[in-house]
Amino acid sequence: MPLTIGQVAERTGLSVHTLRFYEKEGLFAMPVRRVGGQRVYGEAELEWLYLCTRLRASGMPLPMIREYAELVREGPATVEARLSLLRDHRERVTARVAELQGCLDLVSRKVAMYEEHLAAGGDDPLWAGSHLARDAEPERREFRR
Template structure:
């Protein structure tokens, strides 16, 4: 079944502009076909491919790396080990990002607990307030020390 660019945009969640960008960047596994009047036509497998590409992109894969993956796919059978290596490298990068995000989440949770505690005690003005008289005694970075009260 042929799909228009508007239908693909609606079904994929991508804008028409983004679809044109993906085409210009060579990110479709199959070339986008056109009718004699120049209108783009897509197929279901293009939607499936877009779903993969958008996940790769949202996971932080660079356009250059996606383009490299697309080129390997277009070449067909025989380069599966290269594709696997590319995907493994990105998997490792994503795992590292997840680790960093977990650390950031731990810091945020700690800060939330500190703020909740200080607000509940009516001492919120002591948080990150270097002009406060007790700043020299308590230090303006009190809320940043994960070891306190965590």
């Protein structure tokens, strides 16, 4: 059953403005159909939008999504190029997940440190020194550039 742009916005959580922007930027794999001058969307467009929003959420830039959509439009001869594009993106996502896991580990250590301090009644003599030095010392690392 065809959906209007407003219905798609409601179902996807994307604004009407964003849907128009995606269309204008060539992010749809197939052209959005028009009936009586109105955009109409079907299940294929909804599935494509879901893919696009997941790619965006994973950090894929819009120009890369556009490139992917162009490859899809070009057909089966571009399968290897699409695979390559997605593999490259997967590597970036994997690296970002590892970076975020390191951040989570650090925050978790800090939470545990504060919970232990509070559980001990907050009277640990080691906490009498500079709070800035105490918070930074166990976590000193080389900064990556």
